[in-house]
Amino acid sequence: MADGFSGVLRITDLNDFITPSQECIKPVKVEKSSSKLGSIKIAEDGSYLQVDETGKASKLAKAQITLNDCLACSGCITSAETVLITQQSSEELYKVLRANSELPVERRQLIVVSIAPQVYASFSGKYDVAYDEAAARLTGxxxxxGAYHVLDTTFAREFTLVEMLHDFLERYRRKESDPSALPLLTSACPGFVCYAEKTHGDFILPYISRARSPQQVMGSLVKKYLASKISRTPDQIYHVSVMPCYDKKLEASRGDFYDEIYSTRDVDCVITSIEVESMFEREATSFGELEPSPLDTLFSCRVDGKSYRHAGSGSGGYCEHIFVQAARSLFNHxxxxxxxxxLRxxxxxxxxLECGGETVLRFAIANGFRNIQNVVQKLKRGRCPYHFVEIMACPAGCLNGGAxxxxxxxxxxxxLKRVEEAYHSLQVRAPSMNKEVLEAYRDWLQLEGPDDAIGGDRQPIRTSYHAVEKMTSALNIRW
Known part of the structure; x- marks a missing residue:
């Protein structure tokens, strides 16, 4: 399973070579203690055994890096996906599915899988099938x-787009009195958020939108909204997310998305496109042999029986949607x-957008770490000309995600060209046209609509960020 991760640090072999760019830069000082002599040998099954002085052999436990270790460290800032996360894998999913099938029906968890549209596009592009056919096969x-529902996160992205627009309009109107109001930076990319929290902390975080990413909005929809509608508690639902990016595993494991009352996360397990492909081998099948299944009508993202997308980039169209709506709301354009x-x-x-010879809106899309650094440096120098920046860590955006x-x-x-063509072949629809989204605002969030600024509870679709204090250690010095 570890082979699916880029530059992976395998938990099964501590002797793996780590390239300099991915080497952990925050080494931990280990206090050595005296112990009796012993030896280590390799068993026939490949496991490691420790043999003490008496000849007694005991199996050594695998060294593991937990997700909390990763999130608490201020060292790794750009390669979060290189950490093998034991609770976010297809192995963990199979373990849950197996345990669930052995329980009496009334005690089983409801398995819900939500899939990002970029994942559907990836399968469509590689296997040369229509987007909706790829979606139907993955659903099947x-x-x-054992999944009961297989959902499309396009529905959740509608909330993210709407909330991010709400953020931008509010900030634009107070930009003269608040120097940190703009630019507004998108919050959908966990790689960028991780970088911001661990590298630039309190300086950059105020600029990032508080709107949750589509993955985490879907987590709230499934564990809170859906659970309440079917009279279940959040811990009675097991939510799996299929994403184009490894860093989504880190995002799902943030403490902000953990329910202390029911001891459950909004997203229990994140697997990626290439992990799903490897699951076909385990099931002794191939993508072409998968039996299609009708797409779920719950949280529907279809018009006239066909899937739709949002206008703009393959990362979600944040820049285009907010630009168009802001031009209309602020300047009646x-x-x-x-x-x-x-640009570069x-x-x-x-x-x-030019009005009366003046540039009143200047938006940008910045993909890839090099461009992210350029935007951040301009911000630090007070020379960032943008009002809004759609930021994604992967070059070419989410359609080219690392997974x-x-x-x-x-x-x-x-x-990549075929994947982009598959995604952009979909019909375009604005978030405000989905009646189910408006119903959720009323029934779930107790708001009259996205523009309702009084009452209600936006917490399930909002988030916060936390600057990670940098650790200092003489061990960091390279001699």
Whole structure:
């Protein structure tokens, strides 16, 4: 299973080579204690045995790095996915499915799987099938494994888009009195959030939107909204998220998304596109052999029986949606098709709105760590010209996530092009057109709608950030 992670630090072998760029930069001082002599040998099954002076052998436990270890460390800032997270894997999912099937029906957890649209597009692009066919096959696969619902996180993204727009409009109107109001930075990429918390802390965090990512909004929808509708408690539902990115595992494990009362997380397990592909081998099947299943009508993201997407980039369309809506709300301007200007590279683009010879809106899309650093440095120098920045850690955005399917012929660019074509082949629909979303605002959040600023409870779709204090140690010095 570890093979699926990039630059992985395997928990099964402490002698694995770690490249310098991925080496842990916060070594822990280990207090040595005296102990009796002994030896270590390898058993026939490959496990390690410790043999003491009396000849007694005992199996050594695997060294493990827990998720809390990773989140509490201020060292690793750009390669969070390299940590093997034992509770976020297909192995853990199989363990839960197996245990669940052995329980009496009335005691079983309800298994719910939510899948990101970028994952559907990845399978569509690699296996040359229509987007909806890929979605139907993956739905059939997970239902065969024991899932009761298989949902599309496009529905949850509607809340993220709406809440981020709410954030932007409120901040834009107070930008003259609050220097940290703008630019507003997107919150959907956990790789960027991790980087911001551990590297720039209190300086950068005020600029990040408090809207939860689609994954975590779906976590709230499943564990709170759905649970209440079917008379279940959150811990009676096991929620699996299928994502294009390893860092989503870290996001799901944040303390902000843990329910202390029911001792459960909003998202219990995150697996990725390539992990799903490896599951086919375990099930002795292939993607082409999967039996399609009708897509769920719960939290529907379909019009006339076909899936839809949001306008804009394959990462979710945050820049385009908020630009268009802000132009209309703030300046009564109906923005038609947007024209982005490419700057230093294809992963850094901007779009502007001119009114009366003045640039009143300047938005940007910054993908990849190099461009993120450029934006951050401009912010620190007080020279950032943008009002809003859609930020994603992966070059080319989420459709090119680090956990997306690999090409069979080694041609990554060709595969990415097909994945992008699959995603952009979908019809476009604005979040405000989904009646189920508006119903959820009323029934679940007790708000009249997204624009309701009085009463209600936005907490299930909002989050907070925490600067991680940097640890200092003489062990950091490289001699």
């Amino acid at each position: 696969f997970f239902k065969r494994l 109906q923005a038609e098709e947007l024209t982005f200007k490419t 590279n294809q992963d850094l683009k901007e779009v502007t 997306q399917l690999r090409p069979q012929d080694g041609d990554s660019k060709s595969l």
